[in-house]
Amino acid sequence: MTSTDQEILDRARALSPYFNRMLDADPARQEMLLSGLRQPFLADEMRAFIAACEVTDEDSLKRVLRKLRQAVMLRIIARDLGGLADLDEVVETCTVLAEVAVQEALVRLDAWQQVLYGPPIGESGARQEMIVIGMGKLGGRELNVSSDIDLIFAFAEDGDTAGPKQISNHDYFTRLGKKLIQAIGEATVDGFVFRVDMRLRPYGDSGPLVGSFAMLEEYYQTQGREWERYAWIKGRVIAGPEKELQDLLRPFVFRKYLDYSAFASMRDLKAQIIREVNRREMTDNVKLGPGGIREIEFIAQVFQLIRGGQDRALQIRPTLKVLALLEERGCLTADAVTRLSEAYVFLRNVEHRLQYLQDAQTQMLPEDDENRARIAQGMGCADWLGFLARLAPHRADVERHFNEVFSMQEPVPAQSNPLEEVWRGGLPEEEAEQRLGQHGYQHPAEIRQRLKSVRESGRYQQLPTLSRERFDALLPAALMLCGGRENADDALARMINLLESICRRASYLALLAEYPQALELVTRLASTSPWLASYLTQHPILLDELLDTRHLYAPPDFQALRSELRQRMLEVEGDVERQMDVMRHFKHAQVFRLAAQDLAGGLSLEVLSDYLSALADLVLAQVLETLWPTVRGKHRDVPKFAVIGYGKLGGKELGYASDLDLIFLYDDDAPEAGEVYARFGQRINSWLNSMTPAGLLYETDLRLRPDGASGLLVSTVEAFSEYQHTKAWTWEHQALSRARFCAGDQAIGAAFEQVRREILCQRRDLAKLREEVVEMRQKMLDGHPNKTDLFDLKHDRGGIVDVEFIVQYLVLAHAAHHPQLTDNIGNLALLKRAGELGLIPVELAANAADAYRDYRSRQHALRLQGLDKARVALDAVLSEMESVRKLWNLVFP
Secondary structure, eight states: OOOOHHHHHHHHHHHOHHHHHHHHHOHHHHHHHHHHTTSOOOHHHHHHHHHTSOOOSHHHHHHHHHHHHHHHHHHHHHHHHTTSOOHHHHHHHHHHHHHHHHHHHHHHHHHHHHHHHOOEEETTSOBOOOEEEEOHHHHTTOOOTTOOEEEEEEESOOEEEOSSSOOBHHHHHHHHHHHHHHHHHOOBTTBOSOOEEOTTSTTGGGSOSEEEHHHHHHHHHHTOOHHHHHHHTSOEEEESOOHHHHHHHHHHHSOSSOOTHHHHHHHHHHHHHHHHHHHTTOTTBTTTSTTOHHHHHHHHHHHHHHHTTTOGGGGOOOHHHHHHHHHHTTSSOHHHHHHHHHHHHHHHHHHHHHHHHHTOOOOBOOOSHHHHHHHHHHTTOSSHHHHHHHHHHHHHHHHHHHHHHHOOOOOOOGGGOTTHHHHHTOSOHHHHHHHHHHTTOSOHHHHHHHHHHHHHSHHHHTSOHHHHHHHHHHHHHHHHHHHTSTTHHHHHHHHHHHHHHHTTOHHHHHHHHHOHHHHHHHHHHHHHOHHHHHHHHHOGGGGGGGGOHHHHTSOOOHHHHHHHHHHHHHHTTTOHHHHHHHHHHHHHHHHHHHHHHHHTTOOOHHHHHHHHHHHHHHHHHHHHHHHGGGSTTOOSSSOOEEEEEEHHHHTTOOOTTOOEEEEEEEOOOOTTHHHHHHHHHHHHHHHHHOOBTTBOSOOEEOTTSTTGGGSOSEEEHHHHHHHHHHTOOHHHHHHHTTOEEEEEOHHHHHHHHHHHHHHHTOOOOHHHHHHHHHHHHHHHHHHSOOOSSEEETTTSTTSHHHHHHHHHHHHHHHTTTOGGGGSOOOHHHHHHHHHHTTSSOHHHHHHHHHHHHHHHHHHHHHHHTTOSSOEEEGGGGHHHHHHHHHHHHHHOO
16 A cells, blocks of 8 residues: 555654654755655756755855755655665665765866866876765765765876966865865754765875875875775766776776685774774674674675676676676575675665664664664564564674685694694604605605705795795695595695695685685696696686586586676777686686596596587687777678688597687678788687787697698688689598588588588599598608507507598598588597498497597596607507407408
8 A cells, every 4th residue: 555645754754853853944845855755866856956056155055965965865764764765766866965966066166266276287288177986885876874975086197277376286186175075074054965084095094185196006006905905896986087097996906816815804804893893882783793784795895806807797886786796606605695685685774774863874773762663663573572583684694694705714723734744844854754654645755855845945935924824824734635645746746836836826825725625626636637737737717616616517508608708808898918818717717617527527528529619619709709890901790701620629529738720711702801801810810829828728720721821811612612622632621521610600601511511522533532541641650650669549550540531531432422421420420320321340330439439538538647649558459459450451451
């Protein structure tokens, strides 16, 4: 049932003594309130209110702004308590009031001051403006009804005014800032608009009131403290030009790399608050007390500090929106976000009802029965006990989730880790080696010496104190974990390499210190695969992937991944270096996830290769989408251009470190097309191959294009077709048997596939074909000599290449009569199909397929062990080698 206007006013009078006094003091206020009660107080109405008043000097400006505030407050209170406004409306209206008051006051005060001093001019000759930054809840658009406003004043360039009385820009803006503070915050007979707090500026109360960009940059780069990063998460320009200042300060707030040291900093900040709460007996404070509003804000903001530099979507300000995004990113569970969000809304509503009592900036629950009854009724409860019964679960939920997020396992006491003293070097050599031997190490003397070398190294000795403390905590823990592995010595060597490589990056040490389960998982992965240990060492940002095993071991959703990558690229649009790094971090993270699943036994080799190939397709598509708009001379919005994959990419047999065999095709009649697409192809190749701080995206090989390395980088579909029909060598037709469209224009992909099938289905002289295939096989064998007693799984006779050549020959020899052989379904399926068609004995086909599968699995396992050449003892694969040789001799008699 909808309440009448009078019922709404009566309820507000009963629950807010301040509201009651304001209406009784001036009956005209009630008439104005009723005229707008059913609609929010928007910015345009606020500006119209000011414009309708006579504002000729500072006194009249103060009076009008305070009258505006009274009108806004009355409507907010009535609408909120009357059920017409939700929390979003309340905090947005308060925020808009602050913005309008600051902006309208600044425009007038600046104009009046310029009459005396003239406009401030910067060193560049450009006119300067004062920039007002709203911090805290104002910056986050979450201002409460009786809040003060945290401001920082800035201007771009030093210089002087150009007026009858010349003063420096710094002096000019200092005077202007003081006048603005008085206009907004001074208590007059009409009250105030907002109390103004300037203590968040550089150097606090002892610092200058305003700062130039140069001064701000110098301060935050050299002296900015962790709590200031926290404060600037909410920082937002509310008056004056915005972009340059935000760009200037973003690197200070949001670090380029994941920053897990934020956990310790936020814990310290919360500990200070707790001490202050206890000292002042403020446990009933719904903002600062246990389970209060501040804890919810800390939870949201710690993840922003950690991840905001990598994920720009997290650089938003409103707390509820951040929480929702943290659920989407997998940082918090859906249940946690639901409970925290519900608690936030409840606690903020309580906060407002406390402030409605007397228009006082308070978050303390009342002690008198009368005001307790008002709060309970305002929150829809029958009585105070009923209110407490609703409040307590919310605060308990918040406190529990806060402790879960910020809890760090206490460091293991030295006496409970017998290897602690070994690392510290506090034991006699013999005893240290005995302990290492007792904990699984095969060569304890070598391990002891290695630890001694680490301790005495310049890298360790020069670590900052906090980083060295973390390193000293992690190394003994790693010693214990590695000792429990079968290959303890090797596992420790890999872990030491990793820890030494990241020790100068305090955030990564903090991550492993904050998450002992991550250290345990790193140890397990490093023990299992030296390749993966090396991959982690090269790309330590991937340590972040270890924190959520639900995502780490989840099957890839390539549609979602495509959307994620596109969004991340858009967030850094225009910054080529950042875009290249974003794409590399993305690719490395997906490869790492797949490797972790692989080592856990969750993926077959065929599925892994499919995933890696799909990942490459996704990355290639995004490269095209990102680069085309930047190509000089581009003549259409969407390029008629495609990327074709050959080799392992084309056959979907990609491995972790495989390069990409590519050719570029286009189908465009525009006169400039050849030149434009050549530039496009060069950009694509450069983008893929360039080494950045984030590493390499993919190595590429473009030599399979028409005429090889001497040919054009890009070809028309027509030219490609003509080349394949008239000039291509047999080995180039062999390569076509496992080539496919990967990215770009699908129509070109279809045209390529048609050409591919036409070529593969040509009738051939089988004797000549056999001769040419055998000749090419011999050339490959000669190019990869094996002078060891081991069997090379790929290149030796009876190995992988033999199987591939058999399949390629069968396709070229028989596709004219059996076009189903042109399907790009992989060597295993084609062997089976050739057997079913009667081209080779079914049993021999199956044996060769089994051998091929076994070879690839062994090859893959050896790669994970960090070996460049896939060679094994001949006895281990003798039957497989004989099966392949038997089929070879049958096909090539």
